[in-house]
Amino acid sequence: MATTEELKKDVEELRLLLEQAHRPKVKDLLAIDIRKLETEIIHKLEQQKAENVEVDGYKESPSTKIAVSQARYTVDVKEYAWDQSDKFMKIYATIEGVESVSEGNITCDFTNRSFKLSVKDVKNKDYQVYVSNLFEDIEPKDSYYKVKTNTVLIMLKKKQTGKTWAYVTEKENQSKAKETKKPKYDESKDPSDSLMDLMKQMYEDGDDEMKRTIQKAWVESREKQGHGI
Structure with missing residues (x-):
């Protein structure tokens, strides 16, 4: 029978695999296995605590609390709505419950031709929106985001004010050219x-x-x- 320490190592390795996984089904399976092992660890610690045995170098007392973090996986948001004005290209990313997340759990990094939005711990899931090869250059320092109900609005400041973008990305432009x-x-x-x-x-x-x-x-x-x- 596996010891508590061995089970913890199994959980750590599964977490590494979860971070590298991309397909939602695989992520779900890994998350389920992690929760099973965490539950087994809890049962073992509770049993050891009841027997008042030494755990990880110290003795558990009846008042000791056991905290096990829940496994989270990252959802890649591939679809979004968009609009534009003379100054901004506006990206609307739908993330249900995002308005309840603390400000420290949301970041958005901008470059001249890309942006990456990261939202952590939304109903035990992490979300990210990564768009590269934008159709035109933007001003990273003047770009920002706004959190709305179930939506994050990313405001991309156009480098060339007044210019209308035909698409959000250069890839869409190339795909359209192939269709023609x-x-x-x-x-x-x-x-x-x-x-x-x-x-x-x-x-x-x-x-x-x-x-x-x-x-x-x-x-x-x-x-x-x-x-x-």
Whole structure:
């Protein structure tokens, strides 16, 4: 049977794994295991206290209190609403209950092209909103946040006042550009020529997986032609 000290070491290692985990399901499973071990530690300490035995180098007295912190995991907030004025790009991050958190548990770091909001211990969860590669430069020293009911409003001070941002991030701009370049089938051409042009455009604009798929299709097509199929 594991000792109290061994169980504590198990909890510490699980906490390290929890900090490195990204998927919500994995985080939930790790948090459950941590709580189980913490409960087992409590039971062992209570049993030892009742027997008045030495625990961690000292004797427990009946009045000794046992405090075990609850495991928390970080929620990455990926979706947010946004608006803008001449001076600010405004980001609205929804975090239920954030208004009840103490001011010391909320921080927001700004750079010229990014921001990271961290909110700790909201109903036993930590939250963060990290956005990099902003569409335009901002003024970090003039940017700030406001806490509202179930929402944190991040005010990004535009470096160039009066300029309208088309998107929040440069990535959104690139994604939109790719959409406008989607291959089109030219019905006015010969069907074979039009299909070949379509395949070429898909190959040029596609990712590695798309290119491998098209290459495979071309090879199989040539093999069939070679066999007179």
